[in-house]
Amino acid sequence: MKHYLSNEKVIYDMSPNNEPVIDINKGDTVVVETKDCFSNKINDESTTLADDFDFSVVNPATGPIFINDAEPGDTLKVRIEDISLAEKGVIELFPGLGVLGNSVKKARTKIVHVDGNFAYINNMKIKVTPMIGVIGVAPKDGSAPCGNPGPHGGNMDTLEVTIGSTVNFPVYHKGALLSLGDAHALMGNGEICGTGVEIPSKTTLTIDIEKKSINNPYIETDESYIFIASHKNIEAAVEIATRDSVMFISEQKKISFEEAYMLTSVTCNLVFSQVVNPLKTVRMIVPKTII
Amino acid sequence: MKHYLSNEKVIYDMSPNNEPVIDINKGDTVVVETKDCFSNKINDESTTLADDFDFSVVNPATGPIFINDAEPGDTLKVRIEDISLAEKGVIELFPGLGVLGNSVKKARTKIVHVDGNFAYINNMKIKVTPMIGVIGVAPKDGSAPCGNPGPHGGNMDTLEVTIGSTVNFPVYHKGALLSLGDAHALMGNGEICGTGVEIPSKTTLTIDIEKKSINNPYIETDESYIFIASHKNIEAAVEIATRDSVMFISEQKKISFEEAYMLTSVTCNLVFSQVVNPLKTVRMIVPKTII
Numbered sequence: 001m002k003h004y005l006s007n008e009k010v011i012y013d014m015s016p017n018n019e020p021v022i023d024i025n026k027g028d029t030v031v032v033e034t035k036d037c038f039s040n041k042i043n044d045e046s047t048t049l050a051d052d053f054d055f056s057v058v059n060p061a062t063g064p065i066f067i068n069d070a071e072p073g074d075t076l077k078v079r080i081e082d083i084s085l086a087e088k089g090v091i092e093l094f095p096g097l098g099v100l101g102n103s104v105k106k107a108r109t110k111i112v113h114v115d116g117n118f119a120y121i122n123n124m125k126i127k128v129t130p131m132i133g134v135i136g137v138a139p140k141d142g143s144a145p146c147g148n149p150g151p152h153g154g155n156m157d158t159l160e161v162t163i164g165s166t167v168n169f170p171v172y173h174k175g176a177l178l179s180l181g182d183a184h185a186l187m188g189n190g191e192i193c194g195t196g197v198e199i200p201s202k203t204t205l206t207i208d209i210e211k212k213s214i215n216n217p218y219i220e221t222d223e224s225y226i227f228i229a230s231h232k233n234i235e236a237a238v239e240i241a242t243r244d245s246v247m248f249i250s251e252q253k254k255i256s257f258e259e260a261y262m263l264t265s266v267t268c269n270l271v272f273s274q275v276v277n278p279l280k281t282v283r284m285i286v287p288k289t290i291i
Numbered sequence: 292m293k294h295y296l297s298n299e300k301v302i303y304d305m306s307p308n309n310e311p312v313i314d315i316n317k318g319d320t321v322v323v324e325t326k327d328c329f330s331n332k333i334n335d336e337s338t339t340l341a342d343d344f345d346f347s348v349v350n351p352a353t354g355p356i357f358i359n360d361a362e363p364g365d366t367l368k369v370r371i372e373d374i375s376l377a378e379k380g381v382i383e384l385f386p387g388l389g390v391l392g393n394s395v396k397k398a399r400t401k402i403v404h405v406d407g408n409f410a411y412i413n414n415m416k417i418k419v420t421p422m423i424g425v426i427g428v429a430p431k432d433g434s435a436p437c438g439n440p441g442p443h444g445g446n447m448d449t450l451e452v453t454i455g456s457t458v459n460f461p462v463y464h465k466g467a468l469l470s471l472g473d474a475h476a477l478m479g480n481g482e483i484c485g486t487g488v489e490i491p492s493k494t495t496l497t498i499d500i501e502k503k504s505i506n507n508p509y510i511e512t513d514e515s516y517i518f519i520a521s522h523k524n525i526e527a528a529v530e531i532a533t534r535d536s537v538m539f540i541s542e543q544k545k546i547s548f549e550e551a552y553m554l555t556s557v558t559c560n561l562v563f564s565q566v567v568n569p570l571k572t573v574r575m576i577v578p579k580t581i582i
Contacts, residue, residue: 272562
């Protein structure tokens, strides 16, 4: 069955206490309207993240979606069938935001026109890389602001959360309570200034459930398995993503930890997702050719 | 003119005090024999980095090469024409080494056969990614062990230090004093267990000099400019690589810092090089399409 979910109801915290706005069965497809990370409030270059901007409306996620049959201990498998971008996106600068935020003296907005396939910046035509920044389930314990990444997903800002990928989440609560938002037309690994080209979307998902438990989100693409970890300390995130990858390789190939660790070192790629949220996100890309 | 430099003379510290083993002119080509990072001492799986291994012979670099006309303040441009790999490489595990080193109980060696194009690991045939781990000039102040990365280059363990790339170094001392070693047949971004497939090489370089000064090494490939930074703290390395990239984009395109910072965020990719040496190395990949 195919559902349509408008962006009328959004949440700012992922939490088991949020009332579902729709319930669907596994195997169903749902088209989800998402607002940009500024709740579609910035529409011209005279509006910036200056002092009068309402930060309570940052990082809205549409949902939550209740998936019938999703039980604690399952894996929720979210296949991204399509991401249809709006025609206008924004890049934001704000003092203190991003890797070089201390060198930014004044808030600033850049409007970016997007025609579906290309974004237009400074007279350049750049192929878009549509992706979803915020996507996740209700966390295990308590609630998490949608701006935070974690084992439940959230603001992972990972480029491979894109068309054709399947994103896998641990299910902590009945129905899983999936929500998403914060699409990007463009973003580099790292999301250096704190934003990509932030843009509303209509994102089409097909949902499935697997009766196995996982500790952290991972993505499956045609070429790779990708293990995601977030932590305030990048080294700690690196260790989590590495351990998840090594254990996965060890289990899949039925080889020892030592064999899997060596194989990871010589064939897998550690990549930054984002380094600009309070918790940083990294990922390990495991090529399917070694599995 | 084409020169040949055997691996008879190696150094373990990059330093202005090292006696050059050859002097060449700019425009010259030199084929450099390099030892693997264990000085070619590990030739079978019964030899490991156990207590009796002589760690004083780790990370040898062939050289230094004195480049006539290279003056302090110049940029040394090292084009890698070819990397010819030996037929046998090694992967090493050692307790405490690498991201999951605390889970490694026993030193272990894996011998990897390499036929030029492919490495053979656990019945898998994997396309090689030949690259040079250690390459650099004499540092500005004092000496640096070849195992360390820094503004002078050194043990950067960066995948794009490979065939077809031009690696650019700041010149601190007359003649620059270039040396190199530590080739890899395979390595993933991060070099997770502390080694790649470590292997001897014959590496062919063509050397040029540019009369401009730079702060840190950068690589030029057909597609990208890549800015490299090393620091004991990953966040600090990220900031250095970001600032170098933003300043480069700003200068090349004659746009403001703010415009360049936004462009970096939405189009450039922050990548791990290695996270297993005392100083960690990251790089920012700037696509030529935006320059």
